[in-house]
Amino acid sequence: VPNRDAAVQEGRLNLPVVQEEDRVMETLNSHSVTVLCGETGSGKTTQVPQFLYEAGYSHPDSDFPGWIGVTQPRRVAAVAMAERVGHELNAKDQVSYQIRFEKTTTPSTHIHFMTDGVLLKEVSSDLLLSKYSVMIVDEAHERNLNTDILIGVLSRVLGQAFRDPRVTPLKLIIMSATLRVSDFTENARLFPVPPPVINVQARQFPVTVHFNRRTPRDHVFDAYRKVRKIHARLPAGGILVFMTGQNEIYDLITRLKRKYDPDRMAEVDEGLVNHARVDASVKSDERATTQGATTVLVDETSANKGEGTTQGDEGDDEDEFELSDDDDDQDADLDEDYDPAQRDDFDEVEDEDHTDQPLHVLPLYSLLSTDQQMKVFDAVPEGHRLCVVATNVAETSLTIPGIRYVVDCGKAKEKVYDPATSIQSFVVSWTSKASADQRAGRAGRTGPGHCYRLYSSAVYDQQFQQFSLPEILRMPIDSVVLQLKAMNMDNVINFPFPTPPNRTDLAKAEKLLQPSGCFARSAKREQGRERRRKAARNSTRNAMDVADDDAQRTKDDDDGNRRDGPAVSSRSWTKFCWQARARATRCFLLNLVGAFEYAGGSTKFCQTHLLRPKAMLEIRALRRQLTAMVQNVNPKLHVTMNPRMQPPNETQTILLRQLLLAGFVDQLAIPHPHPPLNDEDRPRHYMYQSMVNDAICSLDMPAPTFDAKSDTLTCHVVPRIGPWFARYLLEGKVFPGWAPLNAVWATQPS
Numbered sequence: 001v002p003n004r005d006a007a008v009q010e011g012r013l014n015l016p017v018v019q020e021e022d023r024v025m026e027t028l029n030s031h032s033v034t035v036l037c038g039e040t041g042s043g044k045t046t047q048v049p050q051f052l053y054e055a056g057y058s059h060p061d062s063d064f065p066g067w068i069g070v071t072q073p074r075r076v077a078a079v080a081m082a083e084r085v086g087h088e089l090n091a092k093d094q095v096s097y098q099i100r101f102e103k104t105t106t107p108s109t110h111i112h113f114m115t116d117g118v119l120l121k122e123v124s125s126d127l128l129l130s131k132y133s134v135m136i137v138d139e140a141h142e143r144n145l146n147t148d149i150l151i152g153v154l155s156r157v158l159g160q161a162f163r164d165p166r167v168t169p170l171k172l173i174i175m176s177a178t179l180r181v182s183d184f185t186e187n188a189r190l191f192p193v194p195p196p197v198i199n200v201q202a203r204q205f206p207v208t209v210h211f212n213r214r215t216p217r218d219h220v221f222d223a224y225r226k227v228r229k230i231h232a233r234l235p236a237g238g239i240l241v242f243m244t245g246q247n248e249i250y251d252l253i254t255r256l257k258r259k260y261d262p263d264r265m266a267e268v269d270e271g272l273v274n275h276a277r278v279d280a281s282v283k284s285d286e287r288a289t290t291q292g293a294t295t296v297l298v299d300e301t302s303a304n305k306g307e308g309t310t311q312g313d314e315g316d317d318e319d320e321f322e323l324s325d326d327d328d329d330q331d332a333d334l335d336e337d338y339d340p341a342q343r344d345d346f347d348e349v350e351d352e353d354h355t356d357q358p359l360h361v362l363p364l365y366s367l368l369s370t371d372q373q374m375k376v377f378d379a380v381p382e383g384h385r386l387c388v389v390a391t392n393v394a395e396t397s398l399t400i401p402g403i404r405y406v407v408d409c410g411k412a413k414e415k416v417y418d419p420a421t422s423i424q425s426f427v428v429s430w431t432s433k434a435s436a437d438q439r440a441g442r443a444g445r446t447g448p449g450h451c452y453r454l455y456s457s458a459v460y461d462q463q464f465q466q467f468s469l470p471e472i473l474r475m476p477i478d479s480v481v482l483q484l485k486a487m488n489m490d491n492v493i494n495f496p497f498p499t500p501p502n503r504t505d506l507a508k509a510e511k512l513l514q515p516s517g518c519f520a521r522s523a524k525r526e527q528g529r530e531r532r533r534k535a536a537r538n539s540t541r542n543a544m545d546v547a548d549d550d551a552q553r554t555k556d557d558d559d560g561n562r563r564d565g566p567a568v569s570s571r572s573w574t575k576f577c578w579q580a581r582a583r584a585t586r587c588f589l590l591n592l593v594g595a596f597e598y599a600g601g602s603t604k605f606c607q608t609h610l611l612r613p614k615a616m617l618e619i620r621a622l623r624r625q626l627t628a629m630v631q632n633v634n635p636k637l638h639v640t641m642n643p644r645m646q647p648p649n650e651t652q653t654i655l656l657r658q659l660l661l662a663g664f665v666d667q668l669a670i671p672h673p674h675p676p677l678n679d680e681d682r683p684r685h686y687m688y689q690s691m692v693n694d695a696i697c698s699l700d701m702p703a704p705t706f707d708a709k710s711d712t713l714t715c716h717v718v719p720r721i722g723p724w725f726a727r728y729l730l731e732g733k734v735f736p737g738w739a740p741l742n743a744v745w746a747t748q749p750s
């Protein structure tokens, strides 16, 4: 029996999930799969593990001695929730977490939080998950790729006879902040017996939604004005601002701190240095449906301002909450390309909106260090108003206490995949209606709230999708197949996806990946490959920091390794191929980046060569980040970043070519000079193709060279890559397409 603090116990009793403890536990006990829906903040993540704990789960002498596992899509949530549950149970050593690079398990661990990525990795080595007696998959409504795959995998683990018969079958709990769960419940392939759905009704105070009259060109500036107005004019209550990424967040908090909290500017500067203002991997975030929140829509364009907004807001004079301007930006064109340097009009905001009350401004986004992110839960300093500027981390993962005002830019950064170029990138676009409603709901946790949407109701009506697609439908399918194969899933076509991708595409992807050797490396070759592993690490490092002095030195030492190429165990190999491919895409730009850095990274260089300085600076920051990551993974390497990138030496060039070949292997075909015209020709054609594929796949040699004059072979690369790239692959010529830049690179004084 937990020995909880009196204050904690009292707080718990108010949570909707706790009020339903009996119903929740009865259902869990009598079903192997349960779906639990409840609004964000209703207590799912913090309370359900405690119910299980109190019911005897995870206790060595019970029928369910295994751990209580909980997955989270985000690192910060895994850490924050583990700490919170440890605190509530008054037993910190019994609640642990594991995220990439970090693990806090102890011999007395009972409840274990982890990211879904960590669990996927664990499943691939222990398909029975024998360590656990119950697994909670949280935030399932986000429909991340990992979460979807995890649910599919877990559905196969449940109640399996192959689990140790002395161990009680694993139980699965799927938790969602929305009621949109039919992909899990009405899916016979996934769960032949439909799992029960428990819907916990949360108390949600009404949130009044205020739309902008016009959609501003620059939502950071607009958010700044809105926050200033709220702070100056409206009653106490925290402000939560949704921005799309780190750059915008830093821009906004810098402006706000300068105005309201100059003493703490140093923290911002520190943050800027630490994170280099690069927004490389803010997790794409799936939209989901909302339910239960009473949302009253008020359009500031309406003739009668405040009409129809009386619901719930006892005592509030609605007009007071109207913050509409007459000076809304006239230009409704949306500028997707955010560049703070282009603007300096922030200080022109009228000072009528000034107040001397300090504002406690905090950033919140996935890449921020966990300590920094946890600051949003600390007590707000006396006399301050809290203002958290967040990405969609704050949409459902974390509930920040005391928020009464939400300022929503309406956009999110999403990973999108372009099948034409095979390139995945992060794009800022409108979020979904469901997501916007989740954001608004954040204002109604502690009392009636207000949500200021920095876009017009017309944009909301006409341009917002109801829901976003599950991530799996927005991904290159071969990447999904690779991920499953990496987990030793043989039958990809029949995998129980919550939302299955097109079967034909799956089959195609599986076939496509076959010749790359991704799944077909013989076991023999995998033995005793330490030397190769070393080579793989080196080549990886070379791709990322091709011309670092340090790297070069180590490279020259290990020259003998270069022929080995990146051969590693088959599982990592699979992963490696995929990563190499992503890197290969970057290598296109390598010459460009190299020339830029070699020239000292000057703006003038950008002007001369028509480059966007901001993009180049971001690439540099990304390079710094990747360097730090490599260093982190393998401290022995001593990788440092030399800002003045030297051109690659011969070894590095070879390694780069191998990476490119590995990465684009599916796009290489080696036909007869003319495509085979008759049946006689065809076998030879395919023989060559498979020969070359084998050669490339083995990567035991430097990139194959083919003499165009000899007999038949030429290299055909799909047109989108271009013939010059084919020549590059075959002849090792360094990017003839970038000749002018090469010249620059070569002639810069050192």
Ligand code: ADP
Pocket (backbone or CB within 6 Å): 015, 038, 039, 040, 041, 042, 043, 044, 045, 046, 047, 080, 084, 377, 396, 397, 399, 400, 401
């Ligand atoms: P859900 O998972 O349903 O969204 P949670 O279990 O995360 O809800 O949160 C339940 C309540 O506990 C929330 O109202 C939140 O305010 C509070 N809470 C959660 N984490 C913390 C924390 N670290 N500090 C203070 N309060 C917290």
Ligand code: MG
Pocket (backbone or CB within 6 Å): 041, 044, 045, 046, 138, 396, 397
């Ligand atoms: Mg939660």
